[in-house]
Amino acid sequence: MMNNIGTLYTYELKKIANRKLVWIVGMIMIALSMFLSVSDLVTSSSYYGETSVSAYQAMKFNKDNAEKLSGMAINDTLLREMQEDCANESKDHTKSQAVTSNNQIAIDIGVGSDDTESSVLKKYFPIYSYVQQITDDDSLTLSINSNELYAMRKKLISDNRADQMLNEDECNDWNSKEIQISEPFIYEYTDGWSNVWAYAYTINYMLLLLLAISLSNVFSIEYYRKTDAIILCSQYGKKQLFISKILAGMTFSIASAIILFAATLFSSLLVYGTDGFHAALQLAFPLSSLNISVGGSVLVLLVNLIVISMVYGSLIMLLSAILKSNVAVMAIPVGIMILTMMVDIPYQFRLASQVYDLLPTNILNKTELWDDRLICIWGKYFTNFQIAPFLYVVFAVLLVIIGMAIYQRHQVQAR
Numbered sequence: 001m002m003n004n005i006g007t008l009y010t011y012e013l014k015k016i017a018n019r020k021l022v023w024i025v026g027m028i029m030i031a032l033s034m035f036l037s038v039s040d041l042v043t044s045s046s047y048y049g050e051t052s053v054s055a056y057q058a059m060k061f062n063k064d065n066a067e068k069l070s071g072m073a074i075n076d077t078l079l080r081e082m083q084e085d086c087a088n089e090s091k092d093h094t095k096s097q098a099v100t101s102n103n104q105i106a107i108d109i110g111v112g113s114d115d116t117e118s119s120v121l122k123k124y125f126p127i128y129s130y131v132q133q134i135t136d137d138d139s140l141t142l143s144i145n146s147n148e149l150y151a152m153r154k155k156l157i158s159d160n161r162a163d164q165m166l167n168e169d170e171c172n173d174w175n176s177k178e179i180q181i182s183e184p185f186i187y188e189y190t191d192g193w194s195n196v197w198a199y200a201y202t203i204n205y206m207l208l209l210l211l212a213i214s215l216s217n218v219f220s221i222e223y224y225r226k227t228d229a230i231i232l233c234s235q236y237g238k239k240q241l242f243i244s245k246i247l248a249g250m251t252f253s254i255a256s257a258i259i260l261f262a263a264t265l266f267s268s269l270l271v272y273g274t275d276g277f278h279a280a281l282q283l284a285f286p287l288s289s290l291n292i293s294v295g296g297s298v299l300v301l302l303v304n305l306i307v308i309s310m311v312y313g314s315l316i317m318l319l320s321a322i323l324k325s326n327v328a329v330m331a332i333p334v335g336i337m338i339l340t341m342m343v344d345i346p347y348q349f350r351l352a353s354q355v356y357d358l359l360p361t362n363i364l365n366k367t368e369l370w371d372d373r374l375i376c377i378w379g380k381y382f383t384n385f386q387i388a389p390f391l392y393v394v395f396a397v398l399l400v401i402i403g404m405a406i407y408q409r410h411q412v413q414a415r
Contacts, residue, residue: 008244012218016252022214026256029206030263036199037267059272066126066189067275074127075184076146082124082131083142127187134286150183153286160287161372165350170374173381180291185283190276190294192269194284197366199264200301204308204364205341208333210256211312215249216329219321219407242407246317246400253313257305265298287370290383300385301364307392308360314399321403337361354384363388 016022041056072078122128131141134153144152161171277295281288290297312333319329340361345353354373357363363384374381 005240005244005247008241009247012244012248013251016214016218016248019214025210025213026259029210029260032206033199033203033260033263034267036202036264037195037271041271062126062129063189063191063273065123066187066191067273068123069126070188070275072187073184074130074146074149074187078124078127078187079131079144079146079149082127085122085124086128086142126189130187130283130286146184153282154178157287157289157370157372160370164347164371164373166372166374169376170372170381173374174289174372177291178289181280181282181289185280188276188279188283189273190279190284192272192274193276193294193298195268195272196265196298196301197285197369199268200305200364200366203260203264204305204361205337207257207260207305207309208312208337208361210260211253211309211316212330212333214252214256215313215316216320216326218245218249218317220324220326220329239404239408242404246314246403249313249317250310253309254306257309258302261302261305281369285366285369289372290369297369304364304385304388304392307389307396308364310396311360311392311399314396314403318399318403318406321407358384358388358391360392 038056041054041059069078128141131144131149132138134149134156135141135144161174166174276283277293279294281290281292281294281297284294292300316329316333319332320326323329340359343356345356347353350373354375357368357371368384371384374383375387376382377387
């Protein structure tokens with residue numbers, strides 16, 4: 001029996017992968033995934049005084065400075081040096097828009113009368129940019145000390161938890177974990193890894209579109225070609241064929257997720273560098289309370305993306321068995337995608353909002369890194385990223401079971 005399933009599995013996988021449409025769409029999605037890392041660098045520019053500098057040059061200058069500062073503690077000494085440097089540069093009151101990496105904000109800071117390159121190469125701008133993310137105030141950034149900085153970060157986190165309507169037990173659980181995060185933070189350049197989170201939401205939707213196009217005919221093709229009667233009467237047309245189709249579809253789904261992720265990560269590391277894998281997540285996302293490295297968070301993203309691909313694959317194949325129409329099968333995922341992009345449930349509706357954010361189309365968003373709402377199971381608390389893979393696997397299995405019941409019932413009716 002296993003040999004028969006293996007043969008059918010190989011055949012079904014080739015049927016999916018050998019379609020020209022799948023190759024065309026797949027190559028487009030891979031190209032788009034790689035383009036995400038360079039899109040902002042080739043479509044925008046920065047002005048320093050009266051001189052225009054490309055976004056790519058600005059990124060390179062900022063990256064060089066950040067690498068020189070890597071390994072330094074963000075303490076009073078470093079903050080004082082940054083503030084003195086910025087104060088010296090702002091004497092002539094010439095304003096310039098400073099552009100950082102993809103996941104940072106654009107800030108106006110003062111630069112002096114030096115030439116363009118020296119202005120862009122401001123040594124402490126990466127530290128200024130990091131502090132600015134917390135203070136959101138130019139003058140405060142140039143006067144704050146380390147105790148005030150870390151206290152302000154904790155205050156922002158506390159306010160964020162109040163907005164998310166955390167209860168006392170959830171806050172206590174986070175407070176016990178927050179103690180494990182050491183301060184002061186040791187600065188490292190992390191854009192190569194952390195930028196992947198900025199692209200994750202887009203990758204997720206590209207994966208859904210790719211699978212909707214590629215798997216929509218896994219079951220419907222038999223009805224379209226009117227070969228279902230012959231297949232249903234064959235020796236292995238019942239259980240074995242269904243299992244083979246599901247395994248082939250799942251394999252393609254997982255492979256697609258890994259390939260899109262790898263293309264995006266490779267492009268990001270190629271452009272921004274590989275530094276910062278072991279850096280604290282708080283260096284890239286200051287409001288996050290997760291005690292994990294930046295690289296570790298990217299691995300969490302990959303695991304969730306793989307499990308999400310299983311949900312997408314099982315759902316699309318179930319629709320293919322039910323609707324028996326490629327167009328109808330593709331239309332439903334697209335409709336779901338548009339709906340989830342347009343709808344946002346506020347935190348005030350705690351349960352509905354948290355369930356909505358747990359949907360596979362919503363969870364791969366960098367804002368989830370500072371979503372501190374927890375799920376309590378048997379007295380233990382879990383984050384969305386911890387509980388989501390388990391829920392997705394259960395849901396995918398449930399979809400497969402429903403699909404098998406529908407497929408077998410159709411066989412009985414056909415006979």
